[in-house]
Amino acid sequence: MAIEPGLKATYAYEALGTSRNLAFQPPNDASVFVAEGIAPSRSTVGVDGSLTFEVSRALAFGADAGWSHNGTAKTATFDASLRYRF
DSSP states (O other), X not given: OEEEEEEEEEEEEOOSOXXXXXXXXXXXXXXXXXXXXXXXXXXXXXXXXXXXXXXXXXXXXXEEEEEEEOSSOXXXXXXXXEEEOO
């Protein structure tokens, strides 16, 4: 039996512009349509953790959890896994 923990911390910074405008001009037409997107935050911080239990060479159980925050929104994730080798 083996237990494998994991921990990861991340930081991301948007160095380019945060404008999210999309312009579309149909063929053979002079009109231009502009759609404004939601501008992302400049920086995002995240923390992820995992734990894997290897019961035998063929069977393992795992769980992963993550959290991130970008100044305006927070996200949390959870994943569970089962691995069987034959």
